Amino acid sequence: MNILESLSMAGKTLATNRLRSGLTMLGIIIGNASVIIMVGVGEGAKKYASQQFQTLGTDVIFIIPGSDNARRNAISPPNRLVLADADAIASQVPTVREVAPQISSSELIVSVQSTERATLIGTVPEYQTVRNAPTCLGRFFAKDDLKRNARVVTIGAEMVKKLFKSYYPEPKDSKEKVDACKPVGGSPIGQQVRIRGASYEIIGIMDAKGASLGTNQDDTLFMPFTTIVGNIVGRTSPYGIAVTVINVSAKSNDAVDAAEFQITNLLKQRHKSLDAKAEETFTIRSQKDALEIVGNITGALTIMLAAIASISLLVGGIGIMNIMLVSVTERTQEIGLRKAIGASQSDILVQFIIEAVILSVAGGLFGTAIGVGGILLVAAFTPLQAGVSGGAIMLAVGVSGAIGLFFGVVPAQQAAKLDPIVALRSI
Structure with a gap:
């Protein structure tokens, strides 16, 4: 058969x-x-x-204070990562495209309609490019705002809906989402919010980005770096103006490894004169590493x-x-x-x-x-x-x-x- x-x-x-x-x-x-x-x-x-x-950019490098071991200790050394380090990276590392230092602080934000706790980030205009964070309404603060310590803020897409609820009524169809860039019956742009008793003008609304690396950028407010130093956090480090993180963008995805190597060597040299274990004063992470x-x-x-x-x-x-x-x-x-x-x-x-x-x-x-x-x-x-x-x-x-x-x-x-x-x- x-x-x-x-x-x-x-x-x-x-x-x-x-x-x-x-x-x-x-x-x-x-x-x-x-x-x-x-x-x-x-x-x-x-x-x-x-x-x-990818929305945050795969060429982004994050420099944060302290080593992994140091952050596990109950008693940590003073923050040695300062604004001068960011300036040195921008001027001396050839594989770096832009640098955006930032200071983060949790603050109560008061508007005429609501009071909310939010993450307040003080940074520079380059932050928009480094972190791929465009505005959908209004503008991000500019270098002139930095020079004059302007009391202005750009607000995240979720936070603006919490602070100005009347401008964002719930849609009749539960499947529809409220768009922070399309307020109804008025605009948050030009409105005032109060932070630690001082008034700040809203000049822009950020595009919705969602949560990333443990932080929801949509629940965040941004203000000029000089403003947050002068009015909110002050000088907290004996080595200069302490920063929470330094955001760096490499010139290309292929240059990320070279940029990490050069930044590491530069910061070791800068911190060596004050501490023999300079490498323990900072940690470098990249989006590429996180993506892998x-x-x-x-x-x-x-x-x-x-x-x-x-x-x-x-x-x-x-x-x-x-x-x-x-x-x-x-x-x-x-x-x-x-x-x-x-x-x-x-x-x-x-x-x-x-x-x-x-x-x-x-x-x-x-x-x-x-x-x-x-x-x-x-x-x-x-x-x-x-x-x-x-x-x-x-x-x-x-x-x-x-x-x-x-x-x-x-x-x-x-x-x-x-x-x-x-x-x-x-x-």
Whole structure:
């Protein structure tokens, strides 16, 4: 008997027992759909995290005070990262494009409509470029505002809605989102807020950015660096004007590693005269490093999810083996009759293996269709851009076929070894 005859006979046998064949495929269908959806969700999470970091710029470098060990200590040394360090980086590191020192402080913000606690960031105009933080209404403060210690602030997209609720009424449709850049019945631009008893004019509203690195930029207010030093925090370091972080953008993504190396050497030289362990006075992190860490984490989670879902494929394969063993018992007379009229052991073996492979491949195809449909639903109703490559689909179907082949061998061998005389006696 050739392969085509075996395929035809296997197809007719499975079609005759549609319900049993469908139930046998169910485990493979669920397993394939689970694997494809889990891999798709994992890839979508990876893309989403990457996009969130991309909006902040992959060429950004953060310099923060103290080492990791120093920050774990209960008693930490005074802040040695100062404004002069930022100026030195801007003037002496050739791979750096722009530098934006910042001071952060948690303050109560009072408007005529509400009082909220927010993160107040004092920085320079270059912050917009370094951190990719545009305004959607009004403007960011300029160098002239720095020179005259202007009492102006640019406000985050979420904070402005909290402080001026009357300008942002809830939409009738709950699915619609309130746009901070489209106030209704008035504009926050030109309004005053009070911080520590002093009034500040709102000159701009920031584009919505969301949370990143533990900070929600939309719940933040920005003011000129000189203003926050003169009116809010004062001079807190004996070494100069202490800064919370120095934001640096490299000239290109390829220059990030070189910029980190040059900045490290420069700061070690600047701090060495005061402290032999100069490297413990600062830590350098980059968006590139964070992106790689997030990519590794999401990749590991994707593998874990796929591995968990693959258990369903294993269970489906065991189900195929069980049903095929039952089928061998039920078809003893058929096997005996075929052997009596000349069918060889290999013919019986091939037919049962083909039946198992057909069940697993068909289940794989149905499961793939369901999995792709599930991914489309995830992409439509969540921010995840879920998707699976054709290679992943081919791999899933191939694994299904291999499982059918593997688990179909034992029943096929049992059927092939039946003694035709013993089988015919049961007629």
